[in-house]
Amino acid sequence: MPAMTLTEKILAKHAKTDFVEPGQNIWIDVDILMTHDVCGPGTIGVFKKHFGKAAKVWDPKKIVIIPDHYIFTADKMANRNIDVLREFSQEQNLPYYYDVGTEKYKGVCHIALPEEGHTRPGEVLLGTDSHTCTAGAFGEFATGIGNTDAGFVMGTGSLWLKVPPTMRFVFEGTLPPYLMAKDLILAVIGDIGCDGATYKAMEFDGPGVFALNMEERMTLCNMVIEAGGKNGVIAPDKVTLDFIDSKNKHKVPYTPVYTDPGAKFIYEKVYDISKLQPVVAKPHSPDNKAFVSEVKGTKLDRAYIGSCTGGKMTDFRAAAKIMHGHSVKIDTFVVPATTEVARGLKTEKMHGKTLEQIFLDSGAKMGEASCAACLGGPSDTFGRLNQAIRCISTTNRNFPGRMGHKEAEVFLASPLTVAASSITGMITDPREYLA
Numbered sequence: 001m002p003a004m005t006l007t008e009k010i011l012a013k014h015a016k017t018d019f020v021e022p023g024q025n026i027w028i029d030v031d032i033l034m035t036h037d038v039c040g041p042g043t044i045g046v047f048k049k050h051f052g053k054a055a056k057v058w059d060p061k062k063i064v065i066i067p068d069h070y071i072f073t074a075d076k077m078a079n080r081n082i083d084v085l086r087e088f089s090q091e092q093n094l095p096y097y098y099d100v101g102t103e104k105y106k107g108v109c110h111i112a113l114p115e116e117g118h119t120r121p122g123e124v125l126l127g128t129d130s131h132t133c134t135a136g137a138f139g140e141f142a143t144g145i146g147n148t149d150a151g152f153v154m155g156t157g158s159l160w161l162k163v164p165p166t167m168r169f170v171f172e173g174t175l176p177p178y179l180m181a182k183d184l185i186l187a188v189i190g191d192i193g194c195d196g197a198t199y200k201a202m203e204f205d206g207p208g209v210f211a212l213n214m215e216e217r218m219t220l221c222n223m224v225i226e227a228g229g230k231n232g233v234i235a236p237d238k239v240t241l242d243f244i245d246s247k248n249k250h251k252v253p254y255t256p257v258y259t260d261p262g263a264k265f266i267y268e269k270v271y272d273i274s275k276l277q278p279v280v281a282k283p284h285s286p287d288n289k290a291f292v293s294e295v296k297g298t299k300l301d302r303a304y305i306g307s308c309t310g311g312k313m314t315d316f317r318a319a320a321k322i323m324h325g326h327s328v329k330i331d332t333f334v335v336p337a338t339t340e341v342a343r344g345l346k347t348e349k350m351h352g353k354t355l356e357q358i359f360l361d362s363g364a365k366m367g368e369a370s371c372a373a374c375l376g377g378p379s380d381t382f383g384r385l386n387q388a389i390r391c392i393s394t395t396n397r398n399f400p401g402r403m404g405h406k407e408a409e410v411f412l413a414s415p416l417t418v419a420a421s422s423i424t425g426m427i428t429d430p431r432e433y434l435a
Contacts, residue, residue: 003260005166006233007201010141010257014124022165022266030062031123031140033153036109037067038375039128039146041084046151057092058157061250064096064118065089066109069371071100075378107338107369110134110222110308114214115340117247120254121236126153130225131308131396137217138244139236139256144225164230166201167267171208173274178431180318181216182309182394182414184208185223186279187271190289198228200266203259208273209234214243215314222309223396226286235259278429280392281412284400292417292429300411301389303328303422304403306335306367307374310394310415313344319419320358322433324351328363329425333383335367342369364422376404385410392421 001019004012012020014028035043048055057063065085070078082100089097096118098106106112110131113119121139125132128150135142145159153159169188189196202224209217221232234240236256244254278292305311305319316336336342345356345366359366365383373383374395385391385404391411393403398410413421416430423433 003262003264005201005263005265006139006203006235006257006259007141007166007231008163009260010122010124011163013122013257020163022163024163025160026163027158027160028124030126030153030157030159032062032064032118032125033150034064034066034109034113034118034125034127034132035150036065036069036129037071037078037081037085038069039150040065041081042147043128043150043154044084044088046148047154050151051155055155057154060092060094061096062157063094063154064113065094066098066106066112067100068108069375070377070381071370072368072382073378073380075380078378105339107336107341108308108311108371111312111337111341114138114243114247115338117249120244120248120252121240121256122254126150126159131222133224133229133232134218134222134308136221136231136233137214139234139240141231141233143231162199164199164201165266166203167197168203168205168265170206170268170270171204171273172206172270173208173272175208175211175273178278178416178434179273179276180414180416181212181219183276183279184271184273185220186281186286186289186412187276189223189227189287190279190281191269192227194226194285194287195228197224199230202227202229202232204232204234208271210237210239213314214239215312218312219309223286226396278414278417278431280417280427281398283398283409283411286397286412292413292427295427296429298427299390300330300392300421300426302330302385302391303332303418304373304383304391304393304395305415305418306333306337306372306383307395308337309396311335311337311341313341313348315394315415316341316345316355317350319415320350320355322416322419322430323362323364323423324353324358326362326423328422330422332362332364332422333367333373334359334364335372335383336369339369373403376401392418392427394418
């Protein structure tokens, strides 16, 4: 039997066949379908239109609904979306609806999914959000789909898709203390472009990858969609399995899958990460790469630390390490991705202070766990860019209007670079604060 990549092996397993190849169209069984408040109502509408108003979903335990995008707002339409999710979850008796305003509320779906034990090696996870590919960090096939496909999955538990070819990115060397996974993925996207991985799997490998913790691996996989990728994936190792087992609240069995020796990749690139400099993406595209040293001194109006790419505990530890003992010179917004992260900020200490206190003492503003300004949202969204200002952010997209105002300029960077820049009010190399 021909050798297969990790992505191909997962899809073959879920197509109940021994072998698949790139370009092949197959039916696959789905393990988890996730939707949220932006696309959930549309997905539910498709499901009811085609399966009937009284139809039942294919498996209530395999549907996860997480409101997170437009939730802390007075906007009536946004609030109505939550009502639709709530009514549907009650009607279908869905156990994994994490309702806002309750103890079950979690925050950003891509971080809440692993926290709540919904990500497992060897599985297929589909979601109505392009950054669903984040879960590929756990050795599974995870990708975003549209409302129509999601409505079909909701009723059948299966989907027709094309097997993507796989690109392989190998990170050699030791990661310097002034770099994070955000720098690595921005470097990759800058090299191949926003369409460089269109409908392709991006597999990350090498000692530099497996030295990263799970949160940093999630950052790598999160942004493959910014290169046009179908999915990102990292083979599971002991770090992965230990994390999964600690979160597997539902005791669901799983089987890890690995790339076969001799598997064919359509593209391979090796990076020596020990030689990489801090990276930013300039407006208005994630592939508009520059080294921080090239744009150092660019004046800023705002700094933002949060989102599924930059709102995890690892991200905040990095930012706090730099911001401790300093005052910010520009408006700085700190938004934990989930309520679990928010609790961590209130309890974990550095230099005798909680991380939250370090941020507050610096003059930063703390928001509630959510997507907040990452997708712009209603005008009263915390941290939203309502003016044509210049912001440096740990978010994952900097297209015009992405964080609010269509004429605002957004620079993407690691939490280390954003934190250093918040202190000076201009783009700053984090190495200046890590000497």
